[in-house]
Amino acid sequence: MxxxxxxxxxxxxxxxxxxxxxxxxECPLGERSLLVEAGRAFDVAKFxxxxxxLRLDYCSNVTGVDWPETVIKTKVKKKVVxxxxxxxxxxxIETLRSGHLEVVYHLYSMALKHGPxxxxxxxxxxxxxxHLPSLTPLWRGAEFQEREIFDLYGVIFDGHPDLRRILMWxxxxxxxxxxxxxxxxDFEYEPTPHDEVLVEAKKHYPVEVDAVAATTANNxxxxxxxx
Amino acid sequence: xxxxxxxxxxxxxxxxSGSPIGELLEISxxxxxxxxxxxFRMDVVLDGETVVKLKPVFGYLHRNHEKIGENIxxxxxxxxxxxxxxxxxxxxxxxxALTVEKLAGLAVxxxxxxxxxxxxxxxxxxxxxxxxxxxxxxxxxxxxxxMYAFREREKILDLFESVSGARMxxxxxxxxxxxxxxxxxWLAETKKVVGDYGxxxxxxxxxxxxxxxxxxxxxxxxxxPKELAISASITGPMLRAAGVNYDLRKVDKYGIYSRxxxxxxxGEHGDIYDRYMVRVLEMRESIKILTRALADIPxxxxxxPKAKLRGFRPKAGEVYGRVEGPKGELxxxxxxxxxxxxxxxxxxxxxxxxxxxxxxxxxxxxxxxxVVILGSxxxxxxxxxx
Numbered sequence: 355m356x357x358x359x360x361x362x363x364x365x366x367x368x369x370x371x372x373x374x375x376x377x378x379x380e381c382p383l384g385e386r387s388l389l390v391e392a393g394r395a396f397d398v399a400k401f402x403x404x405x406x407x408l409r410l411d412y413c414s415n416v417t418g419v420d421w422p423e424t425v426i427k428t429k430v431k432k433k434v435v436x437x438x439x440x441x442x443x444x445x446x447i448e449t450l451r452s453g454h455l456e457v458v459y460h461l462y463s464m465a466l467k468h469g470p471x472x473x474x475x476x477x478x479x480x481x482x483x484x485h486l487p488s489l490t491p492l493w494r495g496a497e498f499q500e501r502e503i504f505d506l507y508g509v510i511f512d513g514h515p516d517l518r519r520i521l522m523w524x525x526x527x528x529x530x531x532x533x534x535x536x537x538x539x540d541f542e543y544e545p546t547p548h549d550e551v552l553v554e555a556k557k558h559y560p561v562e563v564d565a566v567a568a569t570t571a572n573n574x575x576x577x578x579x580x581x
Numbered sequence: 582x583x584x585x586x587x588x589x590x591x592x593x594x595x596x597x598s599g600s601p602i603g604e605l606l607e608i609s610x611x612x613x614x615x616x617x618x619x620x621f622r623m624d625v626v627l628d629g630e631t632v633v634k635l636k637p638v639f640g641y642l643h644r645n646h647e648k649i650g651e652n653i654x655x656x657x658x659x660x661x662x663x664x665x666x667x668x669x670x671x672x673x674x675x676x677x678a679l680t681v682e683k684l685a686g687l688a689v690x691x692x693x694x695x696x697x698x699x700x701x702x703x704x705x706x707x708x709x710x711x712x713x714x715x716x717x718x719x720x721x722x723x724x725x726x727x728m729y730a731f732r733e734r735e736k737i738l739d740l741f742e743s744v745s746g747a748r749m750x751x752x753x754x755x756x757x758x759x760x761x762x763x764x765x766x767w768l769a770e771t772k773k774v775v776g777d778y779g780x781x782x783x784x785x786x787x788x789x790x791x792x793x794x795x796x797x798x799x800x801x802x803x804x805x806p807k808e809l810a811i812s813a814s815i816t817g818p819m820l821r822a823a824g825v826n827y828d829l830r831k832v833d834k835y836g837i838y839s840r841x842x843x844x845x846x847x848g849e850h851g852d853i854y855d856r857y858m859v860r861v862l863e864m865r866e867s868i869k870i871l872t873r874a875l876a877d878i879p880x881x882x883x884x885x886p887k888a889k890l891r892g893f894r895p896k897a898g899e900v901y902g903r904v905e906g907p908k909g910e911l912x913x914x915x916x917x918x919x920x921x922x923x924x925x926x927x928x929x930x931x932x933x934x935x936x937x938x939x940x941x942x943x944x945x946x947x948x949x950x951x952v953v954i955l956g957s958x959x960x961x962x963x964x965x966x967x
Contacts, residue, residue: 381898381917383683411811415901415929417914458914460901464811464827470901495814498937506645521640521966530645 355468356407358386364405369397377474387458387472395475396487396513402461402471403492410461410471413493417460418503420532422480423453453480455509459489459496477509480532488514506531605633608948612641616719616952619962623939623951630947635940642966650926655681655893656756658926663750665928666964668708671700671741672906674754679835680902680913681756685895687885693758694837695878699771700741700753701904702867702874706778707737708907709818709860710785712959716857717789719956720798726788733781736774743767757888768875775871782864790861799853803942803954806851813938816931817909818863819958822848822855829905840877841870853957894921908932908959928967932960 356364358376365388366374375389390398402410426449434443455477462469477484488511490497500511501520508529511517519526528535611622620641626634646665650658662677663670675697682689689697714730738748744763745751753760789795805815810823820827828845830838846862848855897919903912909931916925935958943951 379898380896381684381900383686384898384900413814414903414910415912415914415927417925417927419916419925460912460914464825467827467832472901493814494809494812494937495934497813498934506647519640521643523640531648 358388358471361402361408361471362388365398365401369394369401371398374398385470385472387474389474389476392475392477392486395473396489396492399459399473399489399492402473408471409463409465410469412462412464412469413459413489413495414462414470415458415460416489416496416499416503417458418507418509418531419456419458420480420507421451421454421456422533424451425449426451454478455480455484455507457486457500457503457509484508485510485512487512488517490514505529508532603629611638617955618715618960619965621955621960621962621965623955625948625951627948630949632943632946632948632951635943635951637936637939639936639962639965642962644967646967647926647928651923654921655895655923656890658923659754660750660752662928663752664963665930665967666906666908666911666932666961667749668711668961669704669907670749670751671704671753672904672911674751675701675836676902676904676906676911677913678754678756679904680900680915681895683902684898684900684915684917685756685893687757687888689758689836690882690885691879692762692881693883695874696759696763696883697754697836698838698841698874699871699878700751700759702871703737703740703771703775705867705907706864706871707734708959709864710734712956713785713789713857713860716953716956716959717795719952720795722794726785729781729785733778740767740771740774743770755884755888755890756893757885758883762883768878771871772875775868775875778868779865782861782868786861790858795857796854798950798953799857799957801850802853802946802950803957804850804852805938805942809938809941810851814934815909815938816935817906817959818856818859819909819935821846822859823851824848829903829910833903835902835904841873843867843870853953856957892921894919899925903929906931908961908964909935928964930964930967932958933965933967936960936965 362374362376365371371391371394373389373391377387377389379386388398402408428447428449430445430447432443432445434441457475459473459475460470461473475486477486486509488496488500490500490511491513497515498520500514501517503509504511504514504517505519505522506529518524522530530537606627608625608627609622610625611617612620617623620639622638624636624638625632646661649661659674659677662673665673681687710730711734714727717726718724741751742748744761744767745753805819805823807824810820811825815823816827824847826845826847829835831845843866846859846866848859895917897917899914899916901912901914903910910929911931912929914925914927914929915923918924939955939958942954946954
């Protein structure tokens with residue numbers, strides 16, 4: 355298969371683009387990936403599928419990744435002259451990386467038996483601009499996987515034929531795979547007979563029972579008051 | 582070919598004057614239905630007995646396996662992978678170990694590679710046997726064929742138990758090898774089980790392969806065209822039954838599969854019968870691989886001495902690893918940020934993705950065929966729901 359640089363050059367020739375980056379991978383055996391701007395992602399994917407040399411007809415894996423806003427600290431060594439003596443000082447530079455959601459496609463070719471090409475799409479932010487184009491019209495295999503990413507991460511795939519929750523139930527609120535998701539501690543809450551339930555239940559008690567309960571409570575109080 | 586199934590419009594049959602004949606019947610099949618192989622539901626719309634719409638509904642066993650994986654160490658996920666496809670814990674272990682080895686750059690000793698192949702092929706044997714038993718039961722052959730299948734599966738599970746301590750939740754592989762070595766007695770016993778397996782398959786096939794009921798129920802039912810299968814990312818026996826020669830053991834040659842001589846059975850029509858036949862033939866190829874592996878297995882260590890069990894922190898980076906599981910391509914995608922836990926831990930579940938075109942296969946068939954079609958997909962809900 356061609357190198358990623360060659361593929362990138364050919365994509366840039368046939369699809370009008372403003373941004374197409376090759377992202378490095380620090381793992382030596384892992385693959386580098388292509389970061390595509392969301393607006394042109396569909397065309398790039400279509401090119402990768404239909405190109406005679408690539409023929410990536412098989413979309414194996416679709417993954418969502420959450421990258422919340424973080425401060426990245428990088429240490430830089432600087433030479434500073436203090437009182438005529440040159441010293442090496444370590445300086446920490448803090449850069450703010452804006453948060454985004456990422457969708458990663460692993461594309462293979464069944465016809466030519468090569469791959470993978472890793473395609474990455476990023477949303478603008480994690481709050482209100484979480485739209486990405488759906489690649490389900492190109493590969494049916496992405497249908498359930500994109501639904502899963504919508505369900506667990508909240509990425510909205512434009513052009514998806516049936517974007518519903520798939521693993522969580524329809525009434526569920528929130529996106530559990532996001533890094534900042536906190537599961538409510540009363541997930542399995544069941545009303546037990548106290549507090550407001552008891553007040554509700556009291557409406558159905560016969561009067562005598564209430565009276566008996568009142569006297570017992572009264573007596574108990576007296577006893578505890580006068581030991 | 583890429584027409585999403587949702588565009589099928591549900592319309593009742595019309596008579597000459599344009600008014601509908603009868604009405605459509607909506608049935609919620611499952612989640613507790615004997616034919617759904619677990620807690621799985623199909624929302625079916627029927628015109629008479631014919632399926633006009635079918636929506637799979639699942640998630641009843643969802644426990645967010647991937648989130649759990651992000652919050653525990655790399656090794657701690659290993660027992661969780663057993664619970665994905667609980668019939669094939671050995672291949673799940675292998676897929677995960679293979680991915681982490683790729684991430685951390687660990688080598689696997691020769692003997693461990695052989696043991697992994699033996700375990701994976703034994704898993705394939707028992708999964709396919711089991712599946713055919715279930716699937717014949719879906720067609721109404723209650724009890725007997727499944728008991729035959731389970732009798733044979735039990736022998737393989739005994740082998741797993743004696744080496745790993747558990748029948749199904751084996752938790753056997755480690756990054757850079759396997760947990761414990763196998764003994765010579767174990768290898769002798771395995772040779773015996775594998776040697777007898779061919780005879781059992783012959784017997785099983787005598788009852789099934791040319792059985793008139795099986796032929797009538799499976800041939801040209803649930804046909805999946807080749808193009809649709811590729812587009813919908815179908816993998817495993819389902820894909821090969823549709824006529825696509827794509828087996829990761831041949832394509833990726835992971836482990837030591839390049840050393841074995843075996844064929845990849847490929848179907849012609851993509852119907853249920855082909856899926857059944859591909860599985861039977863695959864088992865015969867597995868027996869070939871097993872016989873060879875059991876004869877060739879060398880002595881030596883079973884763990885990479887560089888592998889660390891405690892304090893395992895792979896360097897930052899990301900990696901996607903995949904193996905040919907009995908159900909299809911089982912992949913793991915890991916992103917490491919250098920900490921003891923993976924930043925992202927993703928499972929590519931084959932049976933989840935194989936369900937994508939369940940509706941396309943069932944449309945136009947009778948409701949009783951939908952049961953058989955689902956049976957031929959071979960799903961395990963532990964993996965579908967994760």
